[in-house]
Amino acid sequence: xxxxxxxxxxxxxxxxxxxxxxxxxxxxxxxxxxxxxxxxxxxxxxxxxxxxxxxxxxxxxxxxxxxxxxxxxxxxxxxxxxxxxxxxxxxxxxxxxxxxxxxxxxxxxxxxxxxxxxxxxxxxxxxxxxxxxxxxxxxxxxxxxxxxxxxxxxxxxxxxxxxxxxxxxxxxxxxxxxxxxxxxxxxxxxxxxxxxxxxxxxxxxxxxxxxxxxxxxxxxxxxxx
Amino acid sequence: xxxxxxxxxxxxxxxxxxxxxxxxxxxxxxxxxxxxxxxxxxxxxxxxxxxxxxxxxxxxxxxxxxxxxxxxxxxxxxxxxxxxxxxxxxxxxxxxxxxxxxxxxxxxxxxxxxxxxxxxxxxxxxxxxxxxxxxxxxxxxxxxxxxxxxxxxxxxxxxxxxxxxxxxxxxxxxxxxxxxxxxxxxxxxxxxxxxxxxxxxxxxxxxxxxxxxxxxxxxxxxxxxxxxxxxxxxxxxxxxxxxxxxxxxxxxxxxxxxxxxxxxxxxxxxxxxxxxxxxxxxxxxxxxxxxxxxxxxxxxxxxxxxxxxxxxxxxxxxxxxxxxxxxxxxxxxxxxxxxxxxxxxxxxxxxxxxxxxxxxxxxxxxxxxxxxxxxxxxxxxxxxxxxxxxxxxxxxxxxxxx
Numbered sequence: 001x002x003x004x005x006x007x008x009x010x011x012x013x014x015x016x017x018x019x020x021x022x023x024x025x026x027x028x029x030x031x032x033x034x035x036x037x038x039x040x041x042x043x044x045x046x047x048x049x050x051x052x053x054x055x056x057x058x059x060x061x062x063x064x065x066x067x068x069x070x071x072x073x074x075x076x077x078x079x080x081x082x083x084x085x086x087x088x089x090x091x092x093x094x095x096x097x098x099x100x101x102x103x104x105x106x107x108x109x110x111x112x113x114x115x116x117x118x119x120x121x122x123x124x125x126x127x128x129x130x131x132x133x134x135x136x137x138x139x140x141x142x143x144x145x146x147x148x149x150x151x152x153x154x155x156x157x158x159x160x161x162x163x164x165x166x167x168x169x170x171x172x173x174x175x176x177x178x179x180x181x182x183x184x185x186x187x188x189x190x191x192x193x194x195x196x197x198x199x200x201x202x203x204x205x206x207x208x209x210x211x212x213x214x215x216x217x218x219x220x221x222x223x224x225x
Numbered sequence: 226x227x228x229x230x231x232x233x234x235x236x237x238x239x240x241x242x243x244x245x246x247x248x249x250x251x252x253x254x255x256x257x258x259x260x261x262x263x264x265x266x267x268x269x270x271x272x273x274x275x276x277x278x279x280x281x282x283x284x285x286x287x288x289x290x291x292x293x294x295x296x297x298x299x300x301x302x303x304x305x306x307x308x309x310x311x312x313x314x315x316x317x318x319x320x321x322x323x324x325x326x327x328x329x330x331x332x333x334x335x336x337x338x339x340x341x342x343x344x345x346x347x348x349x350x351x352x353x354x355x356x357x358x359x360x361x362x363x364x365x366x367x368x369x370x371x372x373x374x375x376x377x378x379x380x381x382x383x384x385x386x387x388x389x390x391x392x393x394x395x396x397x398x399x400x401x402x403x404x405x406x407x408x409x410x411x412x413x414x415x416x417x418x419x420x421x422x423x424x425x426x427x428x429x430x431x432x433x434x435x436x437x438x439x440x441x442x443x444x445x446x447x448x449x450x451x452x453x454x455x456x457x458x459x460x461x462x463x464x465x466x467x468x469x470x471x472x473x474x475x476x477x478x479x480x481x482x483x484x485x486x487x488x489x490x491x492x493x494x495x496x497x498x499x500x501x502x503x504x505x506x507x508x509x510x511x512x513x514x515x516x517x518x519x520x521x522x523x524x525x526x527x528x529x530x531x532x533x534x535x536x537x538x539x540x541x542x543x544x545x546x547x548x549x550x551x552x553x554x555x556x557x558x559x560x561x562x563x564x565x566x567x568x569x570x571x572x573x574x575x576x577x578x579x580x581x582x583x584x585x586x587x588x589x590x591x592x593x594x595x596x597x598x599x600x601x602x603x604x605x606x607x608x609x610x611x612x613x614x615x616x617x618x619x620x621x622x623x624x625x626x627x
Contacts, residue, residue, distance in 0.1 A: 054539060054620045075543045082541020093536045093624065097241055109230055110541040154540070 001161065001193060002028035002051060007060035009046050009216075020046045021216045024060070028195070030161065033188040035204035036197045038213035045166060047213065048197045052085055052164045053077045065161075082110050086155025086192075090167035092147040094139040094154075100126060101135040104154045111158055125153040129183060145176030152183055156192075163187060165196045169203055181206055228553075231546070235554040238526070249522045250562035253603065256512030257566025257596045258573065263508045264592035265574035267501025269585035271494060278490045284460050285359065285486040286325070286452040286467065292480055308475050309446030312435060315353075318452060321470050324463040325452045327355040332438035333448040336406040338382075338431060340392040347388050348430045349405065351438015359451050362427065367399045367414030370434045378436040382410040386418045387428035405431070406441060460485055505592065509599065516559065516603030523555050523611035534615055535623025548616035555608025556601065563600035567593055 009021040020043045028034060038044045049055040050062060053069055054077075062069040064080065072080070081087075094103045104122040113121070126135055129149035139147050148168060155163055165184065169177030185206060188194045196207060204210050212220035239246045290310045310330075318328035332351035337344055350356075353375050357363050364383060374381050382405060389398050398412045410433065419427040439445060454463040464483050472479055527534070534547055571593065574586040 049621050052539075054624075075545075078538065078541050078543040081539060087539050089624070093532070093539070095533055095536060097237065106537065107540045110537075110543070110546060112227075115230075158541075 001030045001065060002026070003061075003063040004051075005061050007047075007050060007057045007062060009043070009050065009055070010058045019216055021050075021057070024216075024218060026211070026218065026221075028193065030193055031188070031191055032193055032195075032209055033185070033207050034195045034209045034211060035207035036195065036211045036213060037199060037201075037204050039199065042213040043216040044197050044213050048164055048166055048195070051195065052087060053080045078110075082107055083158050084160050084162060086152075086158070086160045086163045088148065088151050088155050088163065088165040088168045090170040092139070092144070092151045092171070094147055094150055096139055099136045099138055100131060100142065100150045103139070103150055104157055107154060107158050122153070122157055125157055126150070129153050143176070144172050145179060148172060148176070148180050149183065152180070152187075156187070160192075162193045162195070165194065167198055168196065169198070169200065177203075228549075231549045231553050232557070234550055235557055238530075238550075238554055239557060245522060246558060249518055249558055250565065252515030252518035253512065253559050253562030253600050254515075254566040254569065256508065256515040256603075257563050257600050258570035259508035259511050260505055260596040260599070261567060261570030261588070261592050262573050262577075262586075263504035264501055264595075265570075265586040265588045266577075266584060267497060267504045268587040268589050268592070269578070271497040271501065272587045273585045274493050274497065275490060278486060278493065284454045284457045286454070286460070286463060287484045287486070287489075288450040288452060288467065288471070289448075289482050289484070290446060290480070292482055308478070308480050309444075310450055310471075310481060311445060311447065312439070314471060314474060315447065315450045317470055317474060318450065318467060322452070322463070322466045324454050324459050324466050326455050327359050327451070327453050329353055329355045329359050329451040330435045330447045331356070331449050331451060332435055332442060332444065332446075334438070334442040336431075336441065338388060338392065339404040340401065343392050345388060345391050347385075349438065349441065350430060350432050351435040351441070352432060353435055356432070356451070359453050362419060363417050364414040365417040366397075367412075369414055370432055375434040375436050378440060379434055380408060380410045380437060381413045381433065383414040383416060383432040384412060385416050385428040385430040385432075387426060388431055389415045405433070408441065457487075460487065505595075512596070512599055512603060515562070515600075516607040519555055519558055519604060520607035520611060522558075523551060523608060524614070526554070527551060527611050527615040530615075531618060531623045531626040534618050535620050535626065538618070538620035539624060544616040547618075548612045551612035551615045552605070552608045555612065556604040559600050559604025559608075563597045566600065567597060570596070 004024055004026040007021055007024040008019065010017045010019045024047060036044045036047065046055065050057050053064070056070050060070075065084070069077070069080070095106065098106075101119070101122055104126060105118045108118040108121060123135065126132060129152055131146060131149055131153070134142060134146060139150070142150065163184070168180055168184070172180065181203060184194050184196070196203060198204055207224070209221070209223045211218060288310065312330050315328045315330035318325060322328065329352055334349050335346060336349045337346050352370060354369055354371055357369055365386070367383070369383055370381065373379070382403060384392075384398060392398070392403065393401070398415055401412050402409050403412060404410070416428070416432075421427070433441070452463070452467065454460055464485070467483060468479065471481055475481070537547060571588050574588045577584055578586050
């Protein structure tokens with residue numbers, strides 16, 4: 001599903017080039033449940049952004065479902081993000097002025113789904129994450145765990161084959177965090193490929209494959225028993 | 226993402242910050258309002274003057290002494306001795322210019338008119354009986370200056386209603402003797418009430434025979450000769466005829482000027498059209514300032530919503546979706562401001578003449594159309610830059626923005 005070969009990413013900071021990723025090669029098969037670990041500054045977020053088509057690599061090739069990503073236009077990347085990838089962020093990133101239901105509908109809006117169908121697809125997902133009675137609440141009226149569940153519902157609404165979660169439990173207490181992980185685990189069982197960026201060993205322990213990054217390179221890639 | 230969807234998002238953003246949106250719109254509202262109002266006032270003046278001038282008849286010829294040209298050029302006064310227009314000139318025109326129905330000699334001056342202990346400085350017009358017909362001003366009570374009065378230099382006077390009221394109040398003025406610049410005149414008539422025309426109070430005037438007027442002002446010339454032709458088509462030929470006759474009488478010099486009411490009208494029209502355009506242009510500047518206000522707020526709005534832009538992009542919004550969202554927001558602000566501006570502008574233009582009767586207004590459709598399309602254009606023009614800025618945000622940078 002995901003084939004990264006020899007991916008590098010350098011940023012220009014003034015006159016200095018900073019290499020964030022160098023020579024990353026990675027294959028992810030459909031249905032995997034992966035944790036990407038590493039200390040801060042190791043490049044895990046950048047790797048995540050490239051996999052999520054938010055950023056392009058400086059060199060190397062990235063095939064997503066056998067399509068070359070690095071040569072795509074901005075609009076093509078937007079379409080891939082919209083239909084193929086669901087994002088869950090550490091800070092939830094809900095639109096503050098919208099209700100939970102409306103937030104879940106946003107990817108459908110950009111996917112060109114008519115308003116009536118949007119409700120039909122967004123409501124069951126909110127029920128599934130246990131927020132049937134919170135649909136009309138705004139993010140500020142929800143707890144952190146509830147907000148993250150809205151975010152997961154939003155990430156799933158276009159039925160993407162890949163779910164990317166960047167420190168999804170980082171801003172949550174351990175109970176809420178564990179609930180979120182339960183949801184992600186269940187999703188993976190239903191066939192969604194899940195990739196979690198984390199520095200929390202307990203979170204990583206629930207995944208089936210752990211990739212360790214350091215200084216922009218993969219230093220360890222192990223499949224758990 | 227279709228238009229209605231995007232419009233909904235934009236409207237939501239506008240309504241979520243009502244005070245700021247209102248103040249932003251105010252710039253456009255005032256601009257559009259000013260354009261419509263000032264253009265209406267300019268147009269109103271033009272319509273009013275056109276009506277007043279055509280009310281006097283466009284086939285009126287005004288002959289004044291001295292050569293001036295309405296077509297520019299400079300005529301030094303040393304070009305020859307300027308012969309005055311005389312009463313005999315007007316008689317000659319009346320006799321020999323068969324295209325003219327009337328040739329009315331006029332002397333003009335001011336004088337102090339007194340009755341008992343009341344006095345008033347007023348305009349004195351010396352003329353002949355035909356004046357009534359040419360200028361459409363008629364005597365109300367008694368009689369006007371007669372040809373006999375002119376021939377015998379009678380000391381008689383016809384009062385405008387205002388002068389009559391000031392000197393006599395309610396009592397009859399007919400037959401009373403008034404003093405006009407130290408000479409005694411008998412009142413033979415009072416004019417009909419006419420009111421103000423072009424800022425001149427037609428009722429604050431007295432009429433005396435032209436010959437008496439020449440004596441009163443100690444002149445043998447005339448202020449002007451008013452001539453009229455029965456048909457508008459004859460005006461040009463009448464001018465040629467008049468010129469011929471007068472040049473022969475003036476030692477073959479064209480030392481007089483003939484203007485027509487029609488020519489004056491078109492000159493006035495040109496001046497007032499320019500005035501209207503200038504007023505509109507000045508108001509247009511305020512509309513431009515309103516547009517800059519929109520751009521300013523849109524830039525703030527884009528910055529404030531950087532994170533939202535990042536989220537939307539991560540969820541699949543294309544650059545043009547973001548662009549459309551902010552463009553529509555700017556256009557909605559300027560469009561709504563434009564509509565409110567039109568309503569207040571037209572409203573004020575209709576209300577002002579009710580309270581200020583010297584300011585006639587005329588709301589023209591083109592000024593409404595102009596102001597609205599200009600405000601819409603302002604929205605597009607000043608919306609593009611902030612919207613482009615929003616659309617081309619790097620999604621990662623935008624997501625990290627605090």
